[in-house]
Amino acid sequence: MKFGTTLRRSVYPPWRDQYIDYDKLKKLLRESDDDDKPWTADDVTEFTEELANVQLEKVYNFKKETAKKLRERTTACEKKLEPLAIGIKAEESNGKGKIDGDSEDPSYADVAAEKPEVGAGDKERILREVRAELDEITKEVKELETYSRINYTAVIKATKKHDKLRGRSYRLRPFINARLTEKPIYTEDHSPLVYRLSAMYSFVRQSLEGKPKEALSFAESTTEGEGSTSYKFWVHKDNLLEVKTVILRRLPVLVYNPQTSQIAEGSQRDPTITSIYFDNPDFSLYTDKVTHVPNARSLRLRWYGQLAENPNIFFEKKEMVEGGASQEKRFTIKDKYIQPFIEGKYHMEKSIQKMEARGNQDQQEVAAFKKATDDIQRFIKERDLQPVLRANYTRTAFQIPGDNRVRVSLDTNLALIREDALDQDRPCRESDDWHRRDVDDRQMEYPFKGLRKGELYDFPHALLEIKVKGMKKYEWIEDLINSHLVKEAPRFSKFVQGVAKLFEDQVNTFPFWMSEVETDIKREPAKAFEEEQQRKQKAAEDDFAVGSLFGTRASPSYRASYMSPAQHSPLAAAQDNDKNTKTVEEADSDSEGAQAAVTDASPFARSTGLGSLFPSFSTSKYARRKKETQRKVQLPPGIRHPGVWIKDQGPVKVEAKVWLANQRTFIKWQHVSVLLASLSLGLYNAAGENNVIARTLAVVYTLVAVFSLAWGYGVYMWRNRLIRERSGKDFDSIVGPLVVCVGLVVALCLNFGFKYHAIVTEREEQQNATMPAVAAQATALLQEHIELLRT
Known part of the structure; x- marks a missing residue:
């Protein structure tokens, strides 16, 4: 399907005039013009001005204004619910005081006394009005995400058309990437708003059901150790050594033998991992993953080292479930059985017979294996899947042996290679084989110089992934993820990145991070610190607004700063079945990760000298940081100033x-x-x-x-x-x-x-x-x- 048709079908009628005029851009580009009129510098200027300044500016301003209105409407809903929440808190506070015999906590009782009591009829009316408003806000948030993504794709498509047709003397892509960095029209910045909506939905729903006390204990059911959180980052190659040094101070390098999955006794180089991803000619799996379709699924083959070394090959199917968690089914298979399995001619009978012949094999395990193989084979047939992309990279793992509370992986030399047979004239892979023989038989390694142009994409950054099990906080992890050494990359996927770059003409949607990949991600430490302070302040405001509904000292998102609400569910069943395997055989995660939000920060003391006389004047290069941190923070009820900070206790040690x-x-x-x-x-x-x-x-x-x-x-x-x-x-x-x-x-x-x-x-x-x-x-x-x- 042509992108113009996709764009017209994706238009949200109330916002029809706010979309990019793709037809006008094609007209300016003279894509279908058959005359011999030369393409001049004035034509380049006119097209660039229309795309970069008119159309892009229109979309950016509309998205910014709409997001602002949605936040304001969300805040208005919170204010409507506030009297109801205060009444519940005051009632519970009084009841607790009578039972315990202590003096009543005036934090909520006094506030409730100042506000008129809401009757039962008015309470139900307010709750239903807020729920209807929340439905409208949620709908528009979803439409805004679709609006941003489709317009972002339109910009990329128009830029590509220009560079393909008129880019002999001037390529527009670098300039547009820079403009997209200045005017981001597609970013993952709706998560805090969605979480606030989710909190209010929970409060309204449980209040209407007559269970407000359950709402007050929101996010308390998760116990430490039941789930894990994944944080993903890009690392500039100049910062690799420093990042490794930071990690090595806390975690050792985990060296293992891919043949036996046992920790190696001798020293050896970091393993090379190869993943082959499946999709169909329409790239439906890719589209589902980019557009965040519920229950989006992916399929891949994965092994360590060279295929000629006969490694264990894993067939893995991953499915996103409700809440953002994932379920995984996987099994090992020999390379000679992969193609017959894909074609439906082999159903893993030999492996099943061996498992049943052992006698001591658990019947549930055999049944789970049969179910996994049948499900994956049926999935391949229903979606007409075939290998389309290969990802090859070197992984350095950091973990204390036997302790999986903190696991860190650093992937370098990421090469994304076409593995498809879509072009019958120039197939990258033989259509009757499951992998590229030219790569595996010749045992090609990075940088894969033997491949043809257009078949390889060398990812410019390293990938850092931190997995934290439970809700415990680690100071060194917070310092690392908030530093200038890394750039957060939530939801990053090797599969999505590879398809978006190598099959750019065949897909009609792109991930939000595409324009950022080709820009410089290095940052100055002072600038990174200022950005982090601004992010903390914004997160603290959202957390306080949510926490006020549930009577918590901090909002649920603050308590779960290392564990997103989307990951409160237990681990996938397939992962539970693999608990007895070695730690080094943890599945190579390629799913969306959660981003930590640290909200606690100590304000700086007031400055002296001219700064106290003229608050707007400061000679310090950290003046903006001080302005942000000097704002008076209103402590939640029940919290008081400690008087003496922990940092001020103990002997003075100054360098x-x-x-x-x-x-x-x-x-x-x-x-x-x-x-x-x-x-x-x-x-x-x-x-x-x-x-x-x-x-x-x-x-x-x-x-x-x-x-x-x-x-x-x-x-x-x-x-x-x-x-x-x-x-x-x-x-x-x-x-x-x-x-x-x-x-x-x-x-x-x-x-x-x-x-x-x-x-x-x-x-x-x-x-x-x-x-x-x-x-x-x-x-x-x-x-x-x-x-x-x-x-």
Whole structure:
């Protein structure tokens, strides 16, 4: 299906005028123009202006404004539910006080007393109105996600058409990628809003059912150890060594033998993993995965090392279930049976017979194996699946042997290779074989130089995946995922990335991260810190809004910051069946991952100096960070300020460079003071008794020198005290340098003024002294002339 038809079918009628005008772009591109009119620079400018500034700007502004309205409507729903939540909390608080015999907690009771009590009829009416509004908001959130994705695809398609037809002298793709980074029209930024909607749905539903107390215990049923969370990141190749160093300080490298799945005794290089993904000519599995269709499924073959080494080959089917978790079915198969299995001629009879012949094999395990093979074979037949993509990469695993609470994998040298036979004239793989013989028989390795152009895509970054089991937090993981060393890549999939790049003409939708892959992901540490602070603040606001409905000290999403609500369900049954296998044989995860949201941050103390007088003025390069963190945080009910932070307890341990930096600054001030004192002394001695101006300025310079000395000592002692107290205040102090600079400028200006005045006065005196002599001489000459006239 052509993309133009797909775009027209995807239009949401109320937003019809806000979509990209794809037909106009094709007209400007003159795709179907048969005349010989040359393509000029003006045509390039017109097309680029229309695509990058008009159409892209229109979509970005509409998406931004619509998302803002949806958040405002969600907040309005929360405010409508707030009186109901306060009434429930106040009632529970009073009841608890009577049972326990303690004084009643005024946190909710006082607030409830200030608001009028909501009657039963009004309560049900409010709940039903909010539920109807939530249905509309949820519908528009879904439509907005579809709107963003289809317009993003339109931009990519139009850009590709330009580069294919008119890109001989100028390729537009890099410029459009940069514009998409500036104006992101397709991002995964709806998760916090969806979670707030989910929380309100739960509250409304259980309140209408007469079970509000269950809503107050939301997200408390998950116990530690029942689930795991996956975090995915991109790592720039320049940061690989530093990331490995950070991980190696906490976790050892897990080295294993892919043949026996046992931990190797000797040293060996990191294993190479190969995955072959299945799909049909319509790429329906890819489309379902990109568009987040419920129960989206994927199928692949996976093995370690070279196929010539006869490794264990795993046939794996993964299905996304409700809530975002996944279920996996897999079994091992020999390479000679793969093609007959795909064609439906072999049903794993030999493996089943061997399992039954052992006698001691659990019947449930045999039945599960039969069910898995039948399900995968039926899935291949129903969806007309065939191998289409190969992913080859080197994996470095980090894990404490026997302890799977934290597992980290780092994939490098990711090569995505076409494995299809869709083009009958130039098939990449023989249609009657399940894999590429040219790659496996020749034992090709990265960078696969023997492949033809267009069959290989070299992914530019490394992939980092962190799996945390349970809800325990690890400080070093938080520091790593919030640092500049990694870039979050939620929902990233090797299969989706490979199809989107290598089959760009055959698909009509693209993942949201496509434009970011080809841009530079390196970030400055200060910028990464500022972005993280902004993200924490936004997450804290959303968490507080959700938590206010359930009476929790923090919202459910805060409590489950390492475990997303989508992953609260138990692990997949297939994973449970594989618990007895070695840790190194954990399935290679390629599913969507959850992103942690850390919300607790300590505000900095107020700054001193000019910053306290002019809050908007600061010389610190972290001024924006301070403005964000200095905002007053309203503590939830039942929470009070600790008085003394944990960081301020225990003995003071300060690095020597901190003390030396403070001393070095004091020595600089002494240096300035000595220079000014020497200047004033020299000026005073050279001035003489009659030069009052020079002697006065020498005294002024002496006063500035004394001030510099006193100020340097005072700042030194003040910073010394802050270091000992482990204060969070800003060490910047600009008053002293300003005073010294202003004093010197004023002294120089006065010196110039006095000198100029003295010169002018001296000239006037000289003129006044010569005037009487000239007048006498003129008078004498005049008298002589008079005498001559008389004679």
